Amino acid sequence: MTEKQTEAKKIYQQHRDRQRMALLAAAKKLFIEKGIQGTTLGDIAVEAGVTRVTVYQYFTNQSDIAWAILERIFESSKEVRHNALQLDGTGYERIAACLAGFLQSLIHDPGNFCFLAQFDSMYAGKQDVARLLEMTQRIFGGAPALVTEIIRKGIEDGSLRSNLNPALTAATIVNVALATGVRLTIHRKSVEIEYGHTIEQIFGEACQLLLQGIRTP
Amino acid sequence: MTEKQTEAKKIYQQHRDRQRMALLAAAKKLFIEKGIQGTTLGDIAVEAGVTRVTVYQYFTNQSDIAWAILERIFESSKEVRHNALQLDGTGYERIAACLAGFLQSLIHDPGNFCFLAQFDSMYAGKQDVARLLEMTQRIFGGAPALVTEIIRKGIEDGSLRSNLNPALTAATIVNVALATGVRLTIHRKSVEIEYGHTIEQIFGEACQLLLQGIRTP
Amino acid sequence: MTEKQTEAKKIYQQHRDRQRMALLAAAKKLFIEKGIQGTTLGDIAVEAGVTRVTVYQYFTNQSDIAWAILERIFESSKEVRHNALQLDGTGYERIAACLAGFLQSLIHDPGNFCFLAQFDSMYAGKQDVARLLEMTQRIFGGAPALVTEIIRKGIEDGSLRSNLNPALTAATIVNVALATGVRLTIHRKSVEIEYGHTIEQIFGEACQLLLQGIRTP
Amino acid sequence: MTEKQTEAKKIYQQHRDRQRMALLAAAKKLFIEKGIQGTTLGDIAVEAGVTRVTVYQYFTNQSDIAWAILERIFESSKEVRHNALQLDGTGYERIAACLAGFLQSLIHDPGNFCFLAQFDSMYAGKQDVARLLEMTQRIFGGAPALVTEIIRKGIEDGSLRSNLNPALTAATIVNVALATGVRLTIHRKSVEIEYGHTIEQIFGEACQLLLQGIRTP
DNA sequence: GATGAATGAGTTTTCATTCAT
DNA sequence: AATGAATGAAAACTCATTCAT
Secondary structure (H helix, E strand, O other), rough: HHHHHHHHHHHHHHHHHHHHHHHHHHHHHHHHHOOOOOOOOHHHHHHHHHHHHHHHOOOOOOOHHHHHHHHHHHHHHHHHHHHHHHHOOOOHHHHHHHHHHHHHHHHHHHHHHHHHHHHHHHHHHHHHHHHHHHHHHHHOOOHHHHHHHHHHHHHHHEEEEOOHEEEEHHHHHHHHHHHHHHHHHOOOOHHHHHOOOOOHHHHHHHHHHHHHEEEEO | OOHHHHHHHHHHHHHHHHHHHHHHHHHHHHHHHHHOOOOOHHHHHHHOOHHHHHHOOOOOOOOHHHHHHHHHHHHHHHHHHHHHHOOOHHHHHHHHHHHHHHHHHHHHHHHHHHHHHHHHHHHOOOHHHHHHHHHHHHHHHHHHHHHHHHHHHHHHHEEEEOOOOOOHOOOOOOOHHHHHHHHHHHOOOHHHHHOOOOOOHHHHHHHHHHHHEOOOO | OOOHHHHHHHHHHHHHHHHHHHHHHHHHHHHHHOOOOOHHHHHHHHOOOHHHHHHHHHOOHHHHHHHHHHHHHHHHHHHHHHHHHOOOOOOHHHHHHHHHHHHHHHHHHHHHHHHHHHHHHHHHOOOOOOHHHHHHHHHHHOOOHHHHHHHHHHHHOOOEEOOOOOHHHHHHHHHHHHHHHHHHOHHHHHHHHHOOOHHHHHHHHHHHHHHHHOOOO | HHHHHHHHHHHHHHHHHHHHHHHHHHHHHHHHOOOOEEEEEEEHHHOOOOOOOOOOEEEEOOOHHHHHHHHHHHHHHHHHHHHHHHOOOHHHHHHHHHHHHHHHHHHHOHHHHHHHHHHHHHHHOOOOOOHHHHHHHHHOOOOOHHHHHHHHHHHHOEEOOOOOHHHHHHHHHHHHHHHHHHHHHOOOOHHHHHHHHHHHHHHHHHHHHHHHHHHHO
């Protein structure tokens, strides 16, 4: 009896998880297309093939869903970043690998960057700094410290300029890469028309300039 | 009589302009606070001290207002950029001056960057590439070409690396600066807590790295 | 110009007042029929011949409307009670006149009593004691004191029992009359079937017993 | 085997009864607090610690539950009334005892009176006269007739005024007592503030006046 | 030109109810 | 019998928009 119930509960839980994933996927797609604020719970329900009310059994509002999506993006990006940063090689090479990983995600999953733009605009006015920091901490743990550490090692091994401030440089590289990725993804079309280069080229050039800027002359 | 009418018209026109400006200012404030999609015409009307219906006499919808605000931001930034680019000096120095100008606007008018983030998210899904390009062309005219030209001159005068692709580098510098400015402004608080540096420091460092990356070793 | 505007505003105000009255009348009818909680703003809108949204321009919710209706009932009852209490005659005669007035309203406007029952049930759980007291004070001012005063005079003039506690007796008479009026109105049908007397007869008998109870033997 | 089954059925029935009682208790509490129409099946389920759907296994809707609660109140009041009416003594004394019993229930179980107010408001608009009469008949049987009978006896034994109409007086006393009890319970706070006497005092005074009104001078 | 009134369309939200387990 | 999932229906509420003044 108890076993049967446990079994039943497990099946229910699996179902719930699947539904949740489906809803998040539908929401992400629509958020990217129409913006977070421009997407209604009804839209998401239709996209996911359930009724509006069913969505309420999983999430309370758009912002809830947006944070859940952000969490998934953070988690997926964690691996990428981690792998790149834990390679062997000089500090310079490892930073280069990390930026190259960034470029790969830009190419293969531009949706994430579009979503980040939407999330930023939603997040902008609000005072959810704490929530974001908590999530960053929880998922990335000491990741920013990791980049800082690599830069420090790069200075030691002579591959990076000795007059760099490791923490400041780390903050700069991470934010420039993220910001540039987001902006180029959103403005892909107008940028490519206006400047005559693909955004991948431009992002690559940005990485080159950054690497030039930090490596030992 | 005709004079009187002309006079009346002039006063009327001034009134209309003032109202329009007041509405744009109110809208910009609210767009930054609550997002473009999250701001209703009613909000704007209240903020500007008129009734909802009056707003209709000046604008058709939020997106109209947002584009008008963008136009004003473009125009104000045009001067800044122009001044910086038309200085005397080597190519390197002029690019440096341009980035310094950027940093100044980041410090003195962060609202503009917040608004850009909001605009981007609104603009993202839409197909208004043409409208944006047209506005860029109309206001900045050959400005990107201008940056390209300065880089080309910098290569000639020996202050910039000879293996730069002028157009690509121009695109990179402009987009990185803009993107980084936007991102840092939005995430000021969490970034400063997470990385322990002010966003002005980080933006300054980003400029340094870019300049290091393009100048002759 | 200013005159014209004032004129226009006056007309608008008159229109608003008429609409408000119409909505209150519609609401009262429905509240009596279906209960306050059982009546939606939509029902009221339909009954009053406007759209749901228009109702929102006048009231925020049912409870708002209910209080407004109560206020009107208080005001209309104020006159009745006042007239009865300000007659000449002995204390006993004036109390009798007051109760007779009550009976008249029971006969001519049973809706008011039905509404009071509905209002009571809505009011019951809530903590709006202050609001009710404020309204009672504002409209009736010293009316309960008035009844008390009459009883006191009745004792003096010898028409009422000398061992009455004026304040307590006043409270009793007012509440018994109101309560009995409400209950009989609601349960008219079942009471008349069960007891074989009309509710007017029963209410009249109640008044008789009260009067018997207070008058000098 | 059969015995075992019988035993099981008995346990099961006990469980069902307990559940039913728990649901009724939860519902009564909520009905009093938030009104019958303002209470959802979900509220009741939560209060009783079961799921919404479980409630369906016992009742069909709120109104069903409300009638069931009314039935229980009727049954509990039947005893009280019965005991009081079957005392020895003059008609006057027995009526007095009955009213005293009423006062006791007012003091010890004010919830019942609150519920009656809620029920009345729900019942008001509906045409369930028949249902109410049927229930009254079924539970109280000839109770009103009982009061009538006592009054008749009181007239005979000289303790009550000889010019009373027994049926009418019975109806009056029962309804006044019930109505006043309900009203005072609901408006306890505002009445006590407004009149400066406790509702028990006021109810007691009402009984006194009634008794004065019917007894032989 | 500015405004109050009114509305239609659309969104959020709640609830009772059914179904499968 | 009890429950979680899902839903249809309806209510609450918001907003952009039109019209008459």
